[in-house]
Amino acid sequence: MHLGRVIGRLVASHRYEGLSGVPLQLIQPLDADGEEAGSALVACTVVSSGPGDTVHFIDGREAAMACPETFVPVDATILGIVEEATNDSRVVAGLHRRDR
Amino acid sequence: MLIAKVVGSVVATQKDPGISGHKLLVLQVHDQANQPKEQYVVAVDAIGAGTGDLVLYATGSSARQTEITKDRPCDAVTMAIVDSWDLGGENVYEKWA
Numbered sequence: 001m002h003l004g005r006v007i008g009r010l011v012a013s014h015r016y017e018g019l020s021g022v023p024l025q026l027i028q029p030l031d032a033d034g035e036e037a038g039s040a041l042v043a044c045t046v047v048s049s050g051p052g053d054t055v056h057f058i059d060g061r062e063a064a065m066a067c068p069e070t071f072v073p074v075d076a077t078i079l080g081i082v083e084e085a086t087n088d089s090r091v092v093a094g095l096h097r098r099d100r
Numbered sequence: 101m102l103i104a105k106v107v108g109s110v111v112a113t114q115k116d117p118g119i120s121g122h123k124l125l126v127l128q129v130h131d132q133a134n135q136p137k138e139q140y141v142v143a144v145d146a147i148g149a150g151t152g153d154l155v156l157y158a159t160g161s162s163a164r165q166t167e168i169t170k171d172r173p174c175d176a177v178t179m180a181i182v183d184s185w186d187l188g189g190e191n192v193y194e195k196w197a
Binding site: 007008009010011012013014015016019024026028039040041042043051060061063064071072073074075076 | 101102103131132146147148156158159160161162163165166169177179180181182183184185186187188189192
């Protein structure tokens with residue numbers, strides 16, 4: 001799983017049938033210091049995350065297992081909203097990071 | 101998943117029987133600001149996308165998780181046609197605009 005930040009929301013009314021009602025959001029992956037790392041991607045979300053939230057997400061085949069319907073072509077899913085992530089007792093991400 | 105534009109299709113008469121009968125699309129990857137990247141993929145179409153559509157595609161073993169690609173040699177599949185998205189509160193793309 002990885003840390004990320006929700007940066008946008010996406011609307012797609014025509015989608016694979018098992019995915020109806022699942023929100024799609026743009027996320028920017030974050031590194032161990034809470035800084036942007038790599039390219040943005042689109043993920044399903046199963047929590048009520050929204051733009052600005054720090055989240056953790058899963059990628060690969062396992063991402064579909066978190067969706068309401070599990071046999072779906074999904075390779076990234078937001079699993080949780082991060083309140084705090086620390087690295088070497090420094091707060092690197094989440095609601096408690098002071099510069100965010 | 102990544103955002104990509106359907107820029108073409110692939111015709112291949114000689115191919116593995118596992119993927120015969122499926123439409124193959126050429127996709128050009130776009131970034132979150134809707135700028136095209138110099139990155140292309142060939143994907144199986146699972147949703148009826150056409151040239152010019154912005155789509156989402158899934159890669160890796162997740163691409164085999166559709167009725168038409170199950171147990172098939174496929175590592176990229178389209179799974180949604182994008183209507184619109186916003187980035188930091190600003191609308192970036194609107195299909196019907």
